[in-house]
Amino acid sequence: MSDVFRALADESRRSLLDALFARNGQSLSEMAENMPMSRQAVAKHLAILESANLVSTAWRGREKLHYLNPVPIGEIVRRWVGKFEDARVDALTDFKEQMETSKEKRRA
Amino acid sequence: MPERAPDFVYTVFIAADQETVWNGLLDRELTKAYWGHYNESDWKQGSRWEHVRSDGSDTVDITGKVIEMDPPNRMVFSWTSPKNAHDPDQESRVTIELIALGPDTRLTVTHSDLIAGSDMEKGVTQGWPAVISNLKTLLETGKTLREDDWPKA
CATH class of the missing domain: 1.10.10.10 (Winged helix-like DNA-binding domain superfamily/Winged helix DNA-binding domain)
Structure with a gap:
């Protein structure tokens, strides 16, 4: 690893x-x-x-x-992301992406 | 030489010998443990194969033909959803290759002829990395990952 x-x-x-x-x-x-x-x-x-x-x-x-x-990266994620955390991590990542995209849009 | 470049190539190194890994791809109990499915076929060239759910429903999720079988080195089969089995355009192709590296084995899964943007492409790209990583864990430790960690076919 x-x-x-x-x-x-x-x-x-x-x-x-x-x-x-x-x-x-x-x-x-x-x-x-x-x-x-x-x-x-x-x-x-x-x-x-x-x-x-x-x-x-x-x-x-x-x-x-x-x-x-992506197999080794998947193994890293599995090692540290717990069973019920996946959805919350996804939600946070989506939120971050949305916020950052709207910031770019405002700048443009 | 393939006519078209593969769509995806997934590789995993497994600390188990080549025969063990080959058997791990075909054995019904083992595939149930790491794949949630078993693969039904007589594995003769030209025969049908079916990817069947191990949950007792015997639902066939994927079907196709055995194109090439060279144990314990290489298998090639076509891959399609049963509802599209009549349509050759929907058929994709899977090549699994095993190479012995001392006591370990390199497993490569190549998937070709997928339709870009299709549900099948999505399922396959989420499915294979989890399946081969789960096979690695099973063969190396005797354990599988949490079943809900990886998508169903």
Whole structure:
């Protein structure tokens, strides 16, 4: 579990996971195109995410595609979120999102 | 080489040998414990398989055909809701692969040909991570997670 936290500690790696959450199954080239990082940096970060099992891969021909693997994150949530807390946590997260979206709208 | 890229690829590392994990996917009592369902089939290529609730109702939630069976390495089957079984467009495809890593096993579940935004896609993306994580817990500790922790198929 410690390599999961280590992998998640980096902002660039979190953005790579965000990118896969938005669109799953991207190649290295696709990911590098949309990131303010060199292709080498993206490759290095993806390797760290893969070894922490936060990214799984599949080959399509010679192309390696990257997928967000939420299983280790689910295990972290299960470890610390109790049986009846789920709904309350969800409600709080929804509330936070709503408040923050309406704040952005007011600013706009 | 698959015609289309998979929609989702889920991976879990399980501290159990490959035969144990393979058996864990097929054994009726084990799947009941971590999946709430059992999988009914003779597992021959071309045969039907059914994903049946273990709550005694024998409700079939998912059905499909066995496309490939290579124990204890790989199984491929089609996946569809019984109400859409007549419609090939609604059919998606599941590939389960096991790779031995010393005493441990890497389990990969790949789901392809899902219809984006469909209820099936939603169910599958919530379901698989919980199911394989629950299988891991069961095989490693003999315990399963709270049943209400993960969505029903």
